[in-house]
Amino acid sequence: MSVASSFLAATLTPAEKAKAAAEPWTGHDTRLLLVTFGSIAIIVLLIAWAKMNPFLALILGSAFMSLASGVPVADAVGNFESGDFGVGSVLKEVGLLVALGAMLGKLLADSGGANQVVDKLISHAKPRHVPWLMALVAVIIGIPMFFEIGLVLLLPVVVLVAVRSKIPLMLVAVPAWAGLSVLHGFVPPHPGPLAAIASLDPNGGGAILGPTIALGLLCAIPTVIICGPLFAKWCVKWVPVGGDHAPMAKLLGVAAGNGGTASGTGRPPADGGTDDDTAADWHGKQAADDPELKRRPSFGITIATILFPVVLMLLRALADVIWQNNPDLMLRRILDFLGEPLVAMVLAVLLAMVTFGYAVGFSGSSISKRVGDSIGPVALAVFVIGAGGGFKGSLVGAGADITMAKAAINLGVPILLLGWLLAVLIRVATGSATVAITTAAGIITTLAAAADLSNTHMALLVLALGAGSLFLSHVNDAGFWLVKESFGLTMGQTFKTWSVMETMISVIGLGLTALLWVIF
Secondary structure, eight states, X not given: OOHHHHTTGGXXXXXXXXXXXXXXXXXXXXXXXXXXXXXXXHHHHHHHTSOOOHHHHHHHHHHHHHHHTTOOHHHHHHHHHSTTTSHHHXXXXXXXXXXXXXXXXXXXXXXXXXXXXXXXXXXXXXXGGHHHHHHHHHHHHHTTSOHHHHHHHHHHHHHHHHHHHTOOHHHHHHXXXXXXXXXXXXXXXXXXXXXXXXXXXXXXXXXXXXXXXHHHHHHHHHHHHXXXXXXXXXXXXXXXXXXXXXHHHXXXXXXXXXXXXXXXXXXXXXXXXXXXXXXHHHHHHHHHHOTTOOOOOOHHHHHHHHHHHHHHXXXXXXXXXXXXXXXXXXXXXXXXXXXXXXXXXXXXXXXXXXXXXXXXXXXXXXXXXXXXXXXXXXXXXXXXXXHHHHHXXXXXXXXXXXXXXXXXXXXXXXXXXXHHHHHHHHHHHHOOHHHHHHHHHHHHHHHHHHHTOOHHHHHHHHHHHHHHTTSOOOTTOHHHHHHHHHHTOOHHHHIIIIIHHHHHHHHHHHHHHHHHHHHO
16 A cells, blocks of 8 residues: 555545555555554653643654655544544543443442442452452353443442452452453444454354354353453452552542451451441441431342443344344334434433432432532543543554555465464554454454355454454553553553453454364
């Protein structure tokens, strides 16, 4: 791809990108590869060494990426601000969901609903079982739900579980990350696997959808176990912080000295104090701190409210599968609308205003104030996530994903490994799991058709693409910034935990799909 046409890369269709990736390697590709890694290095150095605010560092890194790769100034600004991958795209998706999730989390916490959930999770469980329970909850939540939405919903529960059970934050957070991330990359109805299925199957994907779901779950379970509860034990050594370390702890009112751990390490106070050990003491303190709270929502009402958006999105996914050949059916159109993530989350917040608001004794003005108070703590995180999307837009607009695809194709490896490598390189270049799996599937479609693969092997190829799309989340990934800001981690801590975990998921996923490829 020439310098003159590189700035049009963001507007190319998957088929056009596949054609461009088949072109010979050029000097511009070498230059673009060096500029891509240089821009990433600039962002990391500005944040880690110069201590610059991540929002500004991402803007400067994006400017370097676009200008150094030959993108015209006007298009450089457009790639960053808007388009399919820029700030505007990320904010209208992830940013709005984070804000709505913060509203839901604030009402969940203030009403005592979050404590109800935590009580059930830890009242009859030993501390060593808590990470496994959190992984199970994340897997269930993650089946129909995007990673970002699932993390926003689980965040208050993760923080409270860590504080209340007095175990390190990473022991609870990492299993939640793993459960949500693995399901997002491996199992339909998530958009990446569905897009890959549609691209690889000329008959619409129906024949390989079932095998993909079955084999995806088969691969997902051991991957979550290894990269979740087991890997969390190592993360605790690298990031020894407690639940009160997360910014959400302040929003929930459980920071150190207010029901949190005394040491900030997730371990009990040195004097073995038990003044906040029991659920009754905990809830009594909450009621004393908030005179408006007349009663707590029941556990059933709490779970129903939390799962309400999950059910709406699951119904939408089922409707799309059952009536995939009848898109104009009225019931499907209604479920598609209600299951749209933004719609589902708005309805969930409205429901929470009743179940976690009026029903527990809060007045209308009090509910409004609590909802407003929830936005401040997440505002900076939302803008950082948006800037991460802008950096992604700059990479795609310069054609970095096409250059990475060329690099993978030139290696000449077996089709399963080639699919994984394509997704890996596009993921590293663009930071988007969905873009990586969709683009890689479009590039490899012709090779897959020529290989005359069975439905089972086609499903395994989809899983290899999904595994590759999760590799090495870093500064161009909105998920990286969502995790970093939500849990109050440094750049180094985020790389050592989240980025390593994502890479492990990708490699283990490839290994499992390769094993099943040989067996079947």
